[in-house]
Amino acid sequence: MHLEVVGLSKSFPSRRGPILALDGVDLHVESGEFVCVVGASGSGKTTLLRLIAGLDQPSGGSIRVDGEPVIGPGADRGVVFQSYTLYPWMNVAENVGFGLKLQGVKRQERAARVDYFLEIVGLERFAKALPNQLSGGMKQRVAIARALAAQPKILLLDEPFGALDVQTKETMQEFLLDLWQRTRTSILMITHDVEEAVFLSQRIYVLTSHPGRVKREILVNLPSQRDYGLKRTPAFQDLKDEIMALLRERPGIPLGSATP
Numbered sequence: 673m674h675l676e677v678v679g680l681s682k683s684f685p686s687r688r689g690p691i692l693a694l695d696g697v698d699l700h701v702e703s704g705e706f707v708c709v710v711g712a713s714g715s716g717k718t719t720l721l722r723l724i725a726g727l728d729q730p731s732g733g734s735i736r737v738d739g740e741p742v743i744g745p746g747a748d749r750g751v752v753f754q755s756y757t758l759y760p761w762m763n764v765a766e767n768v769g770f771g772l773k774l775q776g777v778k779r780q781e782r783a784a785r786v787d788y789f790l791e792i793v794g795l796e797r798f799a800k801a802l803p804n805q806l807s808g809g810m811k812q813r814v815a816i817a818r819a820l821a822a823q824p825k826i827l828l829l830d831e832p833f834g835a836l837d838v839q840t841k842e843t844m845q846e847f848l849l850d851l852w853q854r855t856r857t858s859i860l861m862i863t864h865d866v867e868e869a870v871f872l873s874q875r876i877y878v879l880t881s882h883p884g885r886v887k888r889e890i891l892v893n894l895p896s897q898r899d900y901g902l903k904r905t906p907a908f909q910d911l912k913d914e915i916m917a918l919l920r921e922r923p924g925i926p927l928g929s930a931t932p
């Protein structure tokens with residue numbers, strides 16, 4: 673799998689003229705990589721993910737998965753958003769299998785894949801439960817199982833834990849890391865949470881705001897064995913501080929200089 677985004681731009685019309693949300697963004701994700709994009713509010717993170725998911729059309733530039741141009745949504749990209757997008761009237765197993773049904777996957781194969789991916793996310797005992805019987809973290813695990821069940825080449829995550837309380841969020845981060853280590857699915861995750869990005873990913877793109885541009889690409893050179901002890905190490909804190917400083921900087925105003 674190779675995701676390549678080149679010179680990606682997106683502007684939205686508005687009464688006061690076009691709003692440039694993304695301006696010439698270049699990024700790539702290699703097979704089995706976990707990559708995060710961090711940026712402040714308004715840096716175009718959601719716009720970027722929607723373009724890669726094929727839910728919106730770029731104003732310029734290109735997006736390719738294994739050399740094939742992205743022209744709309746496709747089974748090669750699995751998407752999970754912040755808000756739970758489960759069908760409330762379907763049980764967990766039906767939610768996970770729904771996309772497969774649309775893809776024409778036969779009943780037996782569908783049932784096998786649903787069981788497999790529910791086990792991967794640790795929810796096999798909840799196959800018959802309805803979404804409103806689940807906690808927020810469990811709903812997101814169902815959404816991840818549903819995305820994985822279609823066997824995408826890459827998983828696209830847009831602030832998947834943004835709506836969860838701090839404790840659940842930490843549990844879910846460990847869950848996602850464990851899932852990635854077991855499955856080695858390629859992941860591109862959007863987040864405004866710098867600590868989350870440093871904890872989870874191997875590479876980070878830091879975006880500027882208004883318009884969103886790649887300000888820096890950072891290699892996360894931390895031990896591959898990640899647990900909560902890591903967050904207290906100086907190396908982790910230094911990297912987090914470096915990225916926070918980049919996010920605070922405004923164009924043309926170096927950090928520390930007097931601001932008007």
Ligand SMILES: Nc1ncnc2c1ncn2[C@@H]1O[C@H](COP(=O)(O)OP(=O)(O)OP(=O)(O)O)[C@@H](O)[C@H]1O
Binds near residue numbers: 711718720
């Ligand atoms: N459909 C739209 N119509 C008009 N403007 C839009 C639209 N979607 C996004 N924008 C504008 O594009 C810019 C980037 O928005 P986007 O939601 O992608 O940023 P974000 O980094 O995801 O922000 P947040 O972290 O607050 O969700 C903003 O200025 C926003 O107002």
